Amino acid sequence: MDEINCPLCGKPNPVENKYCEYCLGYLENEESSIKDPEFSDSDENQDGLGGHSSEVEKPEWLSSQEGSISSESEPAQDDLGLALPAADTSDWMPGSSKEEPSMQDEDPAVSPFVGGGEGTESGEIPSWLNDALVEESSSEGDDIEDTPEIPREQDQPDEQEKIQKTPGSLESAGPLAGLTGLLSAEPGVARIRKPGAYSTKVRISENQQEHVELLQGLLEDEGQPKPLPRKSPISQQHILRWGIAIVLLLAIFWSILLPNEQSAFPVYDEGSAELNRLVNQLPEEAKILVGFDYEPGLVDELDSAAAPVFNHLMNQGAVFTLISTSPNGPVLAERFFQAGKLEYEYISGLEYINLGYIPGGAAGLISFIENPSGTTPYSIDGVAVWETETGEPIPPVIGIELISDYEMIVLLVDDPDLARIWIEQLSPIITNPQTLTSLVLITSAQLEPVVRPYYESLPQPVNGLVVGLRGGASYSRLIGGDQLPGKFWDAFGMGTFVAALLILVGGLGYYVVPELSRTVRGEEKVD
Amino acid sequence: MGADWYYSIGSSSEVIRCAVRNPLYPAIAIGVGIVVLLGYFLQIELLVNVRIIFLEWATILIGVALLIGVINLFIVHLNKAISDHPSRYNSIALLVGLILTLLVVGWFKPTHAVSVWIFKYIQIPIESSLVALLSIVLIYSGVRLLRRKPNLLTIIFLATAVVILLVSGPLFGIEIPGLAALRIWIGKVPAVAGARGILLGISLGIIAAGLRILMGADRPYGEN
Amino acid sequence: MGWADWIGALFGFVLTLLVFSYLIGDNPLFRITLHLFIGVSAGFAATVVIYNVIFPRMFAPLLSGQGSEQILALVPIILSGLLVTKISPRFAFLGNFPMAYIVGVSAAAAIGGAVLGTLIPQTLASMNLLDVQAIQAFDAQLGLRMVNGIIILIGTLTTLAYFQFSSLSNLTEKTQLQTWIEALGQIGQVFVAITFGFLFAGVFNAALTALIGRVVFVVDFFKSIIDLVI
Numbered sequence: 002m003d004e005i006n007c008p009l010c011g012k013p014n015p016v017e018n019k020y021c022e023y024c025l026g027y028l029e030n031e032e033s034s035i036k037d038p039e040f041s042d043s044d045e046n047q048d049g050l051g052g053h054s055s056e057v058e059k060p061e062w063l064s065s066q067e068g069s070i071s072s073e074s075e076p077a078q079d080d081l082g083l084a085l086p087a088a089d090t091s092d093w094m095p096g097s098s099k100e101e102p103s104m105q106d107e108d109p110a111v112s113p114f115v116g117g118g119e120g121t122e123s124g125e126i127p128s129w130l131n132d133a134l135v136e137e138s139s140s141e142g143d144d145i146e147d148t149p150e151i152p153r154e155q156d157q158p159d160e161q162e163k164i165q166k167t168p169g170s171l172e173s174a175g176p177l178a179g180l181t182g183l184l185s186a187e188p189g190v191a192r193i194r195k196p197g198a199y200s201t202k203v204r205i206s207e208n209q210q211e212h213v214e215l216l217q218g219l220l221e222d223e224g225q226p227k228p229l230p231r232k233s234p235i236s237q238q239h240i241l242r243w244g245i246a247i248v249l250l251l252a253i254f255w256s257i258l259l260p261n262e263q264s265a266f267p268v269y270d271e272g273s274a275e276l277n278r279l280v281n282q283l284p285e286e287a288k289i290l291v292g293f294d295y296e297p298g299l300v301d302e303l304d305s306a307a308a309p310v311f312n313h314l315m316n317q318g319a320v321f322t323l324i325s326t327s328p329n330g331p332v333l334a335e336r337f338f339q340a341g342k343l344e345y346e347y348i349s350g351l352e353y354i355n356l357g358y359i360p361g362g363a364a365g366l367i368s369f370i371e372n373p374s375g376t377t378p379y380s381i382d383g384v385a386v387w388e389t390e391t392g393e394p395i396p397p398v399i400g401i402e403l404i405s406d407y408e409m410i411v412l413l414v415d416d417p418d419l420a421r422i423w424i425e426q427l428s429p430i431i432t433n434p435q436t437l438t439s440l441v442l443i444t445s446a447q448l449e450p451v452v453r454p455y456y457e458s459l460p461q462p463v464n465g466l467v468v469g470l471r472g473g474a475s476y477s478r479l480i481g482g483d484q485l486p487g488k489f490w491d492a493f494g495m496g497t498f499v500a501a502l503l504i505l506v507g508g509l510g511y512y513v514v515p516e517l518s519r520t521v522r523g524e525e526k527v528d
Numbered sequence: 529m530g531a532d533w534y535y536s537i538g539s540s541s542e543v544i545r546c547a548v549r550n551p552l553y554p555a556i557a558i559g560v561g562i563v564v565l566l567g568y569f570l571q572i573e574l575l576v577n578v579r580i581i582f583l584e585w586a587t588i589l590i591g592v593a594l595l596i597g598v599i600n601l602f603i604v605h606l607n608k609a610i611s612d613h614p615s616r617y618n619s620i621a622l623l624v625g626l627i628l629t630l631l632v633v634g635w636f637k638p639t640h641a642v643s644v645w646i647f648k649y650i651q652i653p654i655e656s657s658l659v660a661l662l663s664i665v666l667i668y669s670g671v672r673l674l675r676r677k678p679n680l681l682t683i684i685f686l687a688t689a690v691v692i693l694l695v696s697g698p699l700f701g702i703e704i705p706g707l708a709a710l711r712i713w714i715g716k717v718p719a720v721a722g723a724r725g726i727l728l729g730i731s732l733g734i735i736a737a738g739l740r741i742l743m744g745a746d747r748p749y750g751e752n
Numbered sequence: 753m754g755w756a757d758w759i760g761a762l763f764g765f766v767l768t769l770l771v772f773s774y775l776i777g778d779n780p781l782f783r784i785t786l787h788l789f790i791g792v793s794a795g796f797a798a799t800v801v802i803y804n805v806i807f808p809r810m811f812a813p814l815l816s817g818q819g820s821e822q823i824l825a826l827v828p829i830i831l832s833g834l835l836v837t838k839i840s841p842r843f844a845f846l847g848n849f850p851m852a853y854i855v856g857v858s859a860a861a862a863i864g865g866a867v868l869g870t871l872i873p874q875t876l877a878s879m880n881l882l883d884v885q886a887i888q889a890f891d892a893q894l895g896l897r898m899v900n901g902i903i904i905l906i907g908t909l910t911t912l913a914y915f916q917f918s919s920l921s922n923l924t925e926k927t928q929l930q931t932w933i934e935a936l937g938q939i940g941q942v943f944v945a946i947t948f949g950f951l952f953a954g955v956f957n958a959a960l961t962a963l964i965g966r967v968v969f970v971v972d973f974f975k976s977i978i979d980l981v982i
Contacts, residue, residue, distance in 0.1 A: 239777075241671065246664045246775050253967050264698030271712075297647070298655035301965030302958050328594070328797035331804070332647045335639040340648070355639060357804040360591035361583075363861040364564075368583035371576070375584060379808040381639050381800070415958070421727070425869025426861075432873070446696070446957035449715065450950045454724040457716060458877030462869070469954070470961050471696055489964045494697030496960045500667050501693040504686065507671035512678065553848050557856030564860035568868060581824065584809075586857040588828040589850055591805035592835055598798040600839060601790075617780070618787040625791025633799040643799075646792065649760030650767065653969070654789040657771035660963035664775065666956045681945045688949025689956075696957050714946065717900045721907020722947030724874055725940065728908070729915045731870040738863035741855060749851035750844065 009179040026179040245503060252499045256492035264491050270475035272456065272466030276441050277479045279409065279465050280313050287319045287408040288401060292423060293330040293337070295415035299445050300333070303413050305489055306473035307443045308342050310411070313480050315345040320397045321353040322407070324377065326365055326419065331357045331381045350384060354397040357381035362419075366426045370404045405436045415445040417452075424455050428462040441465030443472075554744040561742045602626060625650075688714060758980075761973045768966055881905050907943040914940030 004013035009026035021028050172180045205213070295303050314321075323334040334355055338347055347353050356377040359365035369376040374387035387394045400406060410427065414420045420442065431440045440462060442452055446469030456463040467476055474490055560582055567579035605619035613619070633643040670689065673682060694704070695711040740746040770785040810832065813825035831850040838847035881901030884894065913936035 242664065242668050243775065245667050245671070249664060249667065249963070250967070253964055254971075257964075257967060257971055264701055267698075296655065297652045298659035298962060299958055300652055301656065301968075302961035305961065328800045329647075329651075329793070331800055332638055332644060332796060336644050336648060339641075339644065349639075357638075358591075358800045359587060360594060360801070360805060361587040362590075362858070363865050364583055364857050365587045365590070367564075367861055367864075368580065368587050371583070372580050375580065376587065379804075379812075381804055382637060383803065383808070421730075421870065422865060425865030428869040428873060445954070446961075447951060447954040449954050450719045450723045450947050451727070453715060454720050454727055454874060454877070457720050458873060459880045459883075460873070460876075462873060469957055471957075488968060489961060490698060492964045492967070493957075493960060494699055496663075496964065497693045497697040497957065498699060500663075500670075500956060500960070501690045503667050504670040504690060504693075508674035508686065511671060512674040550848075553852040556849065557852040557859070559856070560853055561856035561860040564857050565864055568864035582857060583861075585828045585831065586854055588805060588809050589831055589835060589854050591801045591809075592828075592832040593854070595798055595801050595806070596836060596838060598794045601794055603839070615783075618783050621784045622787040622791035622794075625788040626795045627791075629792045629795025630799060633796060634802070638796065638800050638803060643796075645756060645760055647796065649764045651789065651792050651796070653764035653767045653966075654771055654785060656962045657768045657966055659959050660966045661771065661774060661959075663956055663959035663963045666952065666959060670952070681941055684942060684945040685949040685952070688946050689952045692950055692953035693956065696953065714950065717903050718907055718943055718946040719950040721904040722911050722940075722943035724878065724904070725908045725911025725915070725943065726947065727870055728874055728912055731866040731874075734862050734866040735871070738859040738866075741859040742863070747852075749855045750838075750848045 024179060027181070241507075245507075248503065249496060249499055252495045253492045256495040261491060263487055264494055266474040266478040266490065267471055268475075268478070270468075270472055272468060273472050273475040273479060276310065276465030276467055277313070277476060279439050279441065280310070280317060283314075283317050283319060283408055285318050287314075287317065288322070288397065288406065289314060289319045290322050290324070290404065290407040290410045291334070292410070292412040292414070293323060293325045293334040294327050294419045294423070295330075295333070295413055295445065296327075297329055297333060299415045300336075301489070302445055302470055303415065303443065304337065304342055305470050306445075306467050306476075307337070307413055309473055309476040309480055310441075310443060310467060312344045313476075314411075315343065315347065316480075319409075321347070322397050322401070323353060323355045324359060324369065325357070326359050326362060326422075328358050331355055335381075349382070350380075350395055350397075352397065354384075354386055354395055355381045356386065363422045363426060366422060370426060370430070373398075373401065373404060405430050405433075405438050407438055410438060410440045411443065412440065413443045415448065417448055420444065420448055420452055424452070424462050431462050431464070432460040439464040441467070443467045445469055446471070553749055554747055557747075557749065558742055558744055561738075565742070598626075758976065761969075761976065765970060765973045768970065772966075878905055878908050906939070910936045910940030911943050911947075912940070913937045914944060 003016040005016050005018070005028055006013055007021035007024060007026050007028055010021060010024040012021065012023045014021050014023075014028055018028050020026065170181065172178050172183050177183055323331070323338075325331055325334065335349075337343075338349075338353060349355065357380060359369055359376060361368070365376070378385065378387060380386050384395070386398055389395060393399070394401070404410070404427075410431075412420070412423050414423065424440070427440055430436055431438060442448075442456075442463055442465070444452055444466070449468045452463060452466065455461075456466045467473060470489055470493055474487075477487070563575065563582055564579055567575055602623070605622050608619040609616050609623055629646060632646060633640075636642045670686065673686060678686075691707065691714065692711060695707050737746070741748070767785055770781050773779055774782045810825065810829055813821045814829065817825060831853065834846050835850040836847075837843040837845075838851075881904055882898065884898075913933050916933055916937065
């Protein structure tokens with residue numbers, strides 16, 4: 002039986018078949034397809050089954066392909082990477098190495114794509130094909146021109162593509178391979194081409210470029226550490242502080258070193274006068290409870306304020322019980338009685354007893370108020386106070402069972418919270434009409450606003466008040482003699498005057514000078 | 529007797545730990561507090577006696593707490609002194625002062641002449657000098673107060689301070705008429721009014737804070 | 753002045769100068785002096801506590817007390833032992849028991865004092881400002897006292913109003929009461945400013961006295977040196 006090889010798959014088919022049994026390719030007598038290179042029947046080509054145009058002249062590229070196919074058994078690929086028909090199909094190609102006797106005998110191996118006749122052996126592109134390719138390239142060129150980003154030289158359609166796209170051309174790839182007369186897809190969609198290259202350069206104007214460079218410079222500077230400005234070791238604040246210190250110290254030194262007639266003590270101070278009256282009313286050997294609750298930093302002020310009062314009390318023959326709710330209190334108390342600041346020398350255990358420190362603040366005070374002997378059974382020196390070997394308490398605490406047994410409670414204090422705690426805990430006892438105990442405060446000047454509401458209230462939980470150096474000076478004047486405050490009084494007056502002057506002058510200077518300079522600058526601008 | 533008890537919710541892979549506060553601590557605080565507080569208002573003998581005992585124990589414990597604070601101070605600065613800490617010389621100075629004082633005052637007792645000597649020539653000079661520096665700082669701050677544009681309150685504040693300062697001392701024997709009376713009036717009327725308002729506010733705050741503790745709402749005794 | 757006092761004065765002089773060196777600027781010598789002061793102060797506090805509290809009130813009743821006294825003395829010893837565990841982070845929870853005790857007692861003492869010592873007496877005092885009988889018993893100048901009493905009363909109330917800090921429940925609108933309280937608070941600020949000005953002067957007076965004391969100390973020290981040399 003005569004057989005014809007399928008031009009596409011190369012498989013033998015009976016001659017009488019029109020279409021290949023394997024790939025449905027259009028089978029055609031090679032001789033007739035080769036001999037009629039001008040065959041370009043669109044109908045036949047467009048039936049979709051026949052595909053190959055055997056009448057087409059064999060183009061140059063095809064001749065070159067034949068050579069490669071004849072030499073190689075592997076299927077070659079076109080420029081687009083599409084696999085050319087397999088080596089099996091090389092049978093129909095001229096010069097094919099694969100021997101197909103029937104075909105070769107009958108027909109020289111000539112591709113159905115190529116036509117016989119003129120020009121095929123030389124590889125020339127037939128005129129019709131060339132026209133079609135030129136048209137297509139011109140249309141593609143238009144596309145390229147419309148999109149300026151796409152360089153034209155990169156997008157030359159392949160010759161095979163040109164063949165594919167010409168009417169009646171054979172489809173060589175895809176599921177419709179081998180068919181002719183197919184409608185071509187939109188060039189932009191169907192045609193596979195390399196993606197166009199786009200320029201990354203931003204099109205900006207010169208002005209914008211300058212702004213970009215400026216911004217870039219700013220951002221780069223931001224990342225770089227800048228050296229800190231060198232701080233001057235001596236600033237305006239230092240000079241002001243030193244100036245104040247020098248002026249104040251000079252004023253105080255001047256008052257102390259140069260012999261001046263001592264200024265008179267203040268004439269009348271209500272709190273001091275009231276305390277003086279209370280002390281004058283005390284009986285002989287009155288039992289006085291003294292609380293030492295101030296810090297060592299204010300010894301000068303509290304000593305100056307308390308010395309006249311204690312001299313007066315000692316003059317009345319009073320005996321003292323010393324306690325404290327701060328750890329420094331017992332030593333302060335001992336120092337006060339031993340330091341020679343008082344006119345009388347009292348003996349510990351006989352005329353005064355130091356019960357020491359009561360921890361706990363308000364809780365400790367309540368404990369002492371409710372149970373003095375249980376809270377402080379021993380003095381700071383370890384002496385049994387409330388029950389000696391003889392069974393009797395020591396003289397300063399004879400007859401004392403409750404705190405209300407004391408004739409007077411004197412509190413030396415510099416802290417507002419401590420003063421408040423003492424007054425609060427003693428207030429029910431002091432304001433009780435049945436008790437005769439009075440509470441007097443000898444305080445630092447910084448406490449006056451805090452304790453005065455208690456002193457000014459009715460009923461009065463605080464019966465007497467000596468405030469700071471001024472109060473001590475006033476009390477000194479009442480009992481006669483200059484006492485300890487005399488040492489400080491003149492310097493104190495000078496210091497307070499200088500301070501008031503510095504605050505007024507300096508403060509006004511700080512405010513007025515900048516205002517004036519602002520006003521002057523404003524006038525200059527207006528001019 | 530841990531601070532917190534935990535119980536787990538959920539499977540072993542997802543355990544939610546919930547802290548259940550120990551009720552023993554607030555019970556103690558509230559119980560003891562109520563006994564002490566009631567003693568202010570009720571004069572029942574048993575209550576008074578129990579209150580006295582509770583207060584004595586509290587004073588002892590607070591004294592021990594102060595001692596523990598000193599021990600902690602010692603430990604902290606000892607660690608600094610033996611390490612390469614930059615302020616180790618300060619810690620050494622502290623430790624020298626602490627140990628010498630403990631030894632001397634502990635041996636001679638706090639009211640002995642030697643102990644009073646240390647107090648008089650070391651503690652008092654340093655602390656007095658620190659307070660003395662305050663006078664310069666206060667003038668400096670008073671001067672700078674007018675640096676910014678002053679308002680009415682700043683002027684009232686400074687004017688009051690200046691009047692009190694001028695009248696506090698002898699002022700070279702000069703008597704400015706009315707200034708002394710003004711100072712007395714300021715001290716007895718507006719200053720008392722402001723201070724009384726502040727004192728009332730403080731007392732209300734103390735009452736509120738104390739009641740919160742006695743109700744168990746606040747638990748500042750180291751419970752997490 | 754004995755040699756002990758003279759040496760002590762020398763110490764005091766040097767320490768005074770070291771502290772005043774702070775005026776020039778913060779320096780290491782000032783810091784060392786400060787730490788020395790803290791150490792000495794802590795040493796004194798510890799010694800006073802040991803002599804005044806630990807020995808006589810904890811161990812003395814245990815050693816020399818009678819039956820019930822010894823049992824009662826055990827309780828603060830046990831509590832103190834628990835309190836010591838506060839030093840150790842691992843066992844600090846054991847110290848919560850005595851801490852709760854201390855907090856409860858302190859809170860109750862503070863409440864009692866605040867109510868009976870400040871709140872009620874100061875409120876009564878504010879009311880008695882306009883009590884004619886009380887004023888007449890105290891002072892003959894009735895009219896002036898009444899005026900002063902009114903000013904004190906207004907000042908007290910407005911100062912209290914000034915220290916009222918509360919958030920608005922309705923952020924867009926204030927109630928009339930809140931507006932009134934704010935207006936009163938503005939007046940209270942004046943009284944607060946006067947009080948703080950008074951306080952400022954008082955603090956300065958106290959500090960000035962300390963400064964004068966230091967200057968007197970330095971002058972006396974140099975006088976003693978001169979006396980010694982001469």
